[in-house]
Amino acid sequence: MFIREIVQNSIDATKIQIWKDICSGIYDFIIRPHLKNIYPNIGDDFDVIPNIKFPDDIPQEIYGNYPILLSVDWDENDSNLLTITCKDNGTGISEENLIRMTRKVGESRKLDKAFLDIKDSLPFWLKPTGAFGIGLQSLFILTDSFTIQTKAENETPKEIIFRSAKKQNYCSILDKEPLIKKGTRLILKINKERFAEIFKNSFSFEIIDSYDYYTDNKGSIYLYKMHDYLLSELSNIEFLNINFLEDGLIKTVKQKSTTQDLTLVDSKINIEQTSKIISYETENSLPFIVYESGFIGTEIFFNFISSFESVDLEYRQPHYKNLYYVRDIPVKDNTYGFYKSNYFGLMWNLLSPKSDKILSLSRNKLISKTKNSLNSTLLYDIFPIVITEIKDLFEKNYGKYKMDESSKSCVYFHIIMSCIINDNPNVEIKHNLLNNLKIPTLLIESITNKDEEINAKDFFNLEKLIVVSGNSSGGSKERNFQIKQTVYESLKTDCEKENVDAIVWANQYFDIYLRYNYEISKIYKKNNSGTVYILTKKTLHKIEPVSVDDETRSQILKHLVSNRYALANRQNIYSISPYCNILSVKNVYLGGFEHFPYLSSHSIVSPFKNKRQVDFVIEKLDKVKLIGTKLIEYIKDEIIDILITPKLINHIKENRVFLDEDIDNGKIKSEYAKLIADLYKTIKTQQK
Known part of the structure; x- marks a missing residue:
């Protein structure tokens, strides 16, 4: 320390001395031509100081x-x-x-x-x-x-x-x-x-x-x-x-970065002059640097994936690391929603005095309350705007980059993916910029043309996908290839029956993109293949419940009594029938420890706060020995008010997914009573 x-x-x-010397005018002879070079429209007769707004304005x-x-x-x-x-x-x-x-x-x-x-x-x-x-x-x-x-x-x-x-x-x-x-x-x-x-x-x-x-x-x-x-x-x-x-x-x-072959390509300043995006090119990458003074005062380095070799094909996720700095010094607890930066390397450097307020006394950790506030600003205010502007700057300068066509297309592919997962699902795509890019079959594979790589421009038009969980060995590429072949053959008939376009093998790599663009329409177990998820592309008009067979429904209900995620107060399960029309809600982080179902954008919140409440309900129901509608009525009369709080009811009303029918407190409680009755029946059947 x-x-x-x-x-x-x-x-x-x-820093103070640098600014004092600049204000004295001793560097005007170098700053003036520098500013004219990066801002050609600035004219000849201008004051130096008012035009220095970002770090690169100083040579x-x-x-x-x-x-x-x-x-x-x-x-x-x-x-x-x-x-x-x-x-x-x-x-x-x-x-x-x-x-x-x-x-x-x-x-x-x-x-x-x-x-x-x-x-x-x-x-x-x-x-x-x-x-x-x-x-x-x-x-x-x-x-x-x-x-x-x-x-x-x-x-x-x-x-x-x-x-x-x-x-x-x-x-x-x-x-x-x-x-x-x-x-x-x-x-x-x-x-x-x-x-x-x-x-x-x-x-x-x-x-x-x-x-x-x-x-x-x-x-x-x-x-x-x-x-x-x-x-x-x-x-x-x-x-x-x-x-x-x-x-x-x-x-x-x-x-060292100043001595590298770092070539300036172009830059862009927003209308309010509170942010600046600079596009550079090195020998093997196309980094973007963003300076932002409107929200926090930060420097952000973006380095988008330029080759699928940057993806670990054994574990099928990006190699890229993300770093968090305060005034050029790294801080250790740098967990701030990196799921939003899955397709680029990121260095976030807080430069303004506001950064002082988030450091603990040790100066190497962050204070939770202020960290959460700044993280929210980065993820929900800065990212959606900046990444879209990076896309526009990249498209404008595509022909200027000296990088080979395939690598440029790969960068553009991951910029588009990043736009989509950062609240711009309807981003306009220039498909001609993706013509030279093929996605490796170890990541995703066409059903109609086995072993043929999918063209990146066609990837964004795929309507129906299959994702298989639980089949990866985590071993060698050869072993993963063998498993892929076995699973492919076992699912071939299912794919043809469901009119599936492709099988996704790289679950972790595509995970965030799939959550934003697809809905799970069906879940089932497949012998020797793990759990199979059929995904259908989202539409603006309708969201469908998740289709499951009786065995899968029982497995999903049993997650309500699971202790797997001990930090979560309540489990969340898939939006399955018949409860989803009333109980299904958007996945929203409230307490911070929620764990939502795999690849889901909406779910059903558990009626149970913890395992003790589950044991309490089972004990009471064991004593009354009721079945059918009498069991449901007993739960409504004797148990439901203990479990279903006004806060949970309000959460369901505010974040509903299926809006086909009106709901009130009574309907919510009745639906939870049915769910609890079915869960009890599942538990008792399993015990027999």
Whole structure:
């Protein structure tokens, strides 16, 4: 944590200095032609500052003038001391700020008019984090004192010694002037004897497996741990250089990206000028970068799948990982609805000061309440708009991309898939852009032309599909191919009878797309093939109940008493007859732990809150020994009001799927009574 705080202070000071220098006009000679190049309609007579709205509006050469150097090495005079130095070309610490810092650590700068003026003018990605000085206090956990050499604007350089509270003199300025022309250099020395206390005795398996005391060239196993931390946590920070022992200079990911063959293709700004999408091309990918300031203030990298080789054909799901950053530093609990980003790699980087409010005190985890709010904004406000605009930008520039036709078509295919699963089901598709793409038969296979790959342009017109669950071996490609052949033969007659267009083998890969575009019309068990789902393409006019035989209905009802998903208060089952006309609802996350039926977009909510309620009902029904309509009437009179709450009734009324008949509280309770009676009958039959 202490290294993160040291670097964060340097980042804040650097960003402020960059903006101050830009506002002074010293970079106009490079910024003006840069802005004219990316905004051809800007004209000749324009003010620079109002036209800088997004990070790429500032040329990379300017950012490159403000490197931050983090050095880790053993002390020249004492082999037991590890010296950590962080040097920046930022604002430096003025005498006024030094007085504020020493008077009250982390004191607000609300009365500092000069600071407030520059802060208010800063673009969202350059605004600093919390109060300067708080992070420095964490250093006293490591050592009793540390040194700062600094040079603020219009002041002489000074060297400052900070001491912990147990020392009498918290801060003193040395008489000598340090050799520093600009910014700040922090120097921290840590005694080797304190490594175990500071870095803790937990190590990754890779370190434990590879470390050998007799060949150790770093001087301590704890430095291997620090090295891993620097690479994993800080390697994405803009223009941070890391000089670690004899390893030499380590450039960050962002620095490396500027040296890659990253070709600008085109960009697009929305009417409100709150978001910008930039299309790039590298040797083997077509990444898009999105800057957004209207909702949160973020930088989002999209990298759409350009080859089906990126799909794991053994497990039949994308290889792509998604990353979550706050101001270029990764956070660990990055689970935020990645199902919406199934067809592209994503890096979401929160850049605005709003991001400070979602971090816990540890600075590497998120506070649940604010995280959920930001996630919702990303998934439901930003994604649907941005991905559709990416599609338009891609179509416009299709002919400019130098990538081969098949790869371009594959990118477009996954852009369309992403549009559909992000609330744009009726997206307009330019089918001619998909002509050069065939979908491998290990993912989906035509019924009429076995072993023939389906053309991507025809994929979106498939009306009826079969999905088989429970047949994958998770083994080799050869083993999966054998299983596929066996299942195909066993289902061939069923497919012809049901007029099915194709069999989907890659369940996980297509899962989200199928949920948004198809309804399950039939479920049944097939010997040696697992559970078979017949899917029919959704229409705007009618949703049909799920057709099941008696055996499958019994299996579905028994899920109501399953403890498989222990976190869920209530189970959800398929919308099966005869209960679905009254009880079927859209799948909506309310508590956050719902588990909806496979490939379903609607379901029936269980009447039981937990297993105890199930046991209570079965015990009561065992005592009365009723059957048929008398059993249903008893459940309505004696049990149903205990189970079916007003909140559940309102949920059903607000989220109904089948709107053919009017419903009221009595009808809902009556339908649940029938369902409970059928479940009881199923349980008793099984026990016999």
